[in-house]
Amino acid sequence: MNVILIGYRGSGKTTIGKKLANQLWKDFVDVDHEICKRFDNSSIADIWQTHGEPRYREVEVEVTRELIHRTNQVIALGGGTLMQPGAREAVEQAADAKRIYLYADPTVLHRRIEADAQTAATRPALTAQGGGLDEVKAVLNDRDPVYRAVADVVFNVTDITPDEAVRLLVTKHL
Template identity: 40%
Template sequence: MNLILIGYRATGKTTVARLLAERLGWEWHDVDPEIEREAGKPIDRIFAEDGEPHFRDIESRVLARLCDGEHRIVACGGGTPLRPQNQEVIRKTGKTVWLTATPETIHRRMTQDPLSAQRRPNLTNVGGLQEVIDLLEKRSPVYRKLADWIVDTENRTPEEITEEILEHFRPFVER
């Protein structure tokens, strides 16, 4: 079994994946850096030069590879769960945790992290807080459908979030 973290950007997926892996002694992977490694360029350049469909194709290959195994923590990109083939991989290979936050918190976290703004392009022409609101409205039903557990990250430390996930999934991860 694997633990797969889903949710919008800036909800703590990468940080929590690393902490979970440390606590469980499992390997952890972040889909976005693996996409960049496979493409040989950063995400913003993939979008600009090759387009979103090409990015999503790479993302699907990377997800399938990272989930092919046991005892892995996989931090998905925010849009990873949108493709039906990715949903199937996620469902079949592990338990899924949806990390949530309000649109305002997500936007604040994104703007406070210069690397996030630099590496990740706007996904619509709107940008900013309105983009977060619009995309969460579109993505939340997919996240909800896939989630075995939902964790609100508002005003919580990554350690608190990690502990909640471990408590909930202890029967599955201690086998």
């Protein structure tokens, strides 16, 4: 079975996904990381700068389709993966998969994004707002219904640590 983690930037898909995979004896794969590998391990910011976000999104769909067809993995999607129709279809149609939406309050997401040293390289602005709390609120508002529509489980990570999230996911949802 694949466990597929859905959620906004900073929701902990990568952090929780690695720990969860370890606990469940599954392989951990991260859509963002797999995309970067296809651009000589460039950062997301560099890929968007050089090739443009649309090219990144095309590769995101290809990578998602490929990963979904393997098994026994914890898959961390990118925050925007489900907004690409081809990737969304692949995730919706995935056989033998548990799709988990890691929900967090936008204020907390923004705080975690701001505090993360990886942000400059991995989280270029998504709108003309140029990042910031208003962007998180606006983009999450658009995406939240899509994340919920695809998810089998909505799991709130606003007030818990990654370790606690893993413990609860394993005992209650997997």
